[in-house]
Amino acid sequence: MDCRNYYSVRMHASALGRHISGAERIVTPDKLDSVARELLSRALAKDRSPDHIVVTIDDLSGLIHRSLTALDVTTLNSSADPAAARADAARLLQATGVGADAVEKAFSLLSRGASPSGGNMRGAMIMDARTGERLEPDQERGVRASRFDWTGEAGEKMRTLLNEQGLVHERTYEALALASKIADSPGFISELCWSDDPEYTAGYVSSRLTGYVRFPCLKKEGDARGGRAVFIDRKKFDAAQFLSFMEEEAVLIERTGQCRPDTDVDHFLQRIGSDVRTGS
Numbered sequence: 538m539d540c541r542n543y544y545s546v547r548m549h550a551s552a553l554g555r556h557i558s559g560a561e562r563i564v565t566p567d568k569l570d571s572v573a574r575e576l577l578s579r580a581l582a583k584d585r586s587p588d589h590i591v592v593t594i595d596d597l598s599g600l601i602h603r604s605l606t607a608l609d610v611t612t613l614n615s616s617a618d619p620a621a622a623r624a625d626a627a628r629l630l631q632a633t634g635v636g637a638d639a640v641e642k643a644f645s646l647l648s649r650g651a652s653p654s655g656g657n658m659r660g661a662m663i664m665d666a667r668t669g670e671r672l673e674p675d676q677e678r679g680v681r682a683s684r685f686d687w688t689g690e691a692g693e694k695m696r697t698l699l700n701e702q703g704l705v706h707e708r709t710y711e712a713l714a715l716a717s718k719i720a721d722s723p724g725f726i727s728e729l730c731w732s733d734d735p736e737y738t739a740g741y742v743s744s745r746l747t748g749y750v751r752f753p754c755l756k757k758e759g760d761a762r763g764g765r766a767v768f769i770d771r772k773k774f775d776a777a778q779f780l781s782f783m784e785e786e787a788v789l790i791e792r793t794g795q796c797r798p799d800t801d802v803d804h805f806l807q808r809i810g811s812d813v814r815t816g817s
């Protein structure tokens with residue numbers, strides 16, 4: 538594992554106390570200056586001008602505990618219809634071991650805004666994969682994954698692999714890193730995500746079994762509801778340990794996985810050799 542010094546660079550921009558944008562990187566000292574500038578330009582690029590921007594830099598010496606391999610990426614090009622794509626995503630989640638009720642509950646909560654006040658959460662829901670019971674201590678905010686990034690080399694390679702599949706959006710690159718960190722969390726079974734950006738309809742299901750399975754259209758265009766549900770095995774779950782992994786433990790992604798398309802969920806499940814066939 539790479540033992541160079543690393544710094545965490547975080548940017549948060551807000552206006553009238555409301556969050557506008559945020560981003561975070563882990564970099565070697567030689568990149569510190571350019572990455573800090575890059576995140577600052579990103580804060581200023583948004584159409585709603587921020588009145589408050591914070592760029593925080595922390596030395597992570599001795600704090601990089603894990604190096605990871607990114608999840609394999611599969612793009613399913615079958616369903617342009619969100620309802621059909623959601624049914625496919627639900628089947629995948631069940632194949633990873635999530636109960637039907639828990640899957641149903643996650644879709645329903647994410648569709649209407651999973652925070653108790655009805656809006657999107659800033660972080661993820663944590664759900665008992667068997668019962669769907671919510672386990673995150675703060676249901677308004679959820680749990681936010683932080684302190685993860687690609688190494689320079691792995692990041693470049695991953696961009697190339699994604700670009701070869703026509704996946705050129707920065708969000709895919711970032712969501713894959715986030716999902717790869719979450720997939721290493723204690724008790725993790727699988728995750729469901731789609732964006733809260735009204736123009737961005739893509740989402741994914743991820744797990745160790747399936748890798749990162751991307752759906753181009755998990756919601757209708759114009760829909761501003763989105764979020765993340767992380768399903769866990771409650772027997773292996775400890776809230777304090779889980780939160781500390783997600784929010785504090787620094788993780789670098791040093792190796793890429795495979796990246797390829799597939800025609801549909803049936804074919805995909807057959808390919809990965811899952812013996813779980815839900816809904817049939």
Ligand code: WAQ
Pocket residue numbers: 657658659660661680681682683706708709710712715730731732733734737739740741751763764765
């Ligand atoms: N940790 C946990 N949850 C988060 C985090 C985080 N760091 N950041 C965002 N969320 C939650 C929060 O509830 C957001 O409302 C929701 O996820 C969506 O966030 O092309 O763009 O940044 O393959 O809008 C997925 C598909 C896109 C990418 C995900 O998420 C692709 C995306 P967004």
Ligand code: MG
Pocket residue numbers: 732733734
């Ligand atoms: Mg968003």
